[in-house]
Amino acid sequence: MAKPQGQQMSVVAALVRSSFLVNAVYAASSREYGLTPQQGQLLCVLMPGPYGMSELGAMLGLAKSSLTGLVDRTAQRGLVRREPDPEDGRAVRIALTPEGAELVEEFYAETCRRVEDLPAGLGDDERRLLAELLGRVVLDNEVPVVFVEPDGETASHGR
Numbered sequence: 001m002a003k004p005q006g007q008q009m010s011v012v013a014a015l016v017r018s019s020f021l022v023n024a025v026y027a028a029s030s031r032e033y034g035l036t037p038q039q040g041q042l043l044c045v046l047m048p049g050p051y052g053m054s055e056l057g058a059m060l061g062l063a064k065s066s067l068t069g070l071v072d073r074t075a076q077r078g079l080v081r082r083e084p085d086p087e088d089g090r091a092v093r094i095a096l097t098p099e100g101a102e103l104v105e106e107f108y109a110e111t112c113r114r115v116e117d118l119p120a121g122l123g124d125d126e127r128r129l130l131a132e133l134l135g136r137v138v139l140d141n142e143v144p145v146v147f148v149e150p151d152g153e154t155a156s157h158g159r
Helices: 011-032 037-045 053-060 064-076 098-117 124-140
Strands: 080-085 088-096
Touching (some): 011 037
Antiparallel strands (some): 080 088
16 A cells, blocks of 8 residues: 655665566566567667676576577567677677667667656755665665666676
């Protein structure tokens, strides 16, 4: 049951409910671009460049078989491709195709716009504080870079 406006929500409830809110926006955006949310995540992760399968599995929190299926389905759509790993001839890296890069650019911009609208009721100072606090939570918990900064800056890949 929702609390009336003006009452304080616990950190747990606020974080869980905000994650549901962001996931719902992400899922709606994905549907409009003909993607599953998982395919949208994969494409966004690959925006800065190719990754090996083990790196992708760790970033996306997927078991090898689940990741292989996701990559297979996304490759069948012509959005990603497997390429040889220049450092390990036995391994492959997953990269965006030109079609995938074009699609993810549009998908990413639209998803960012929608997420940016979520805290529309906050002033500039409140938005900066929200970003600072959430950023600290993300960094303190070493969350992988699964979504690049909307202003075009890419954080380190940890490579």
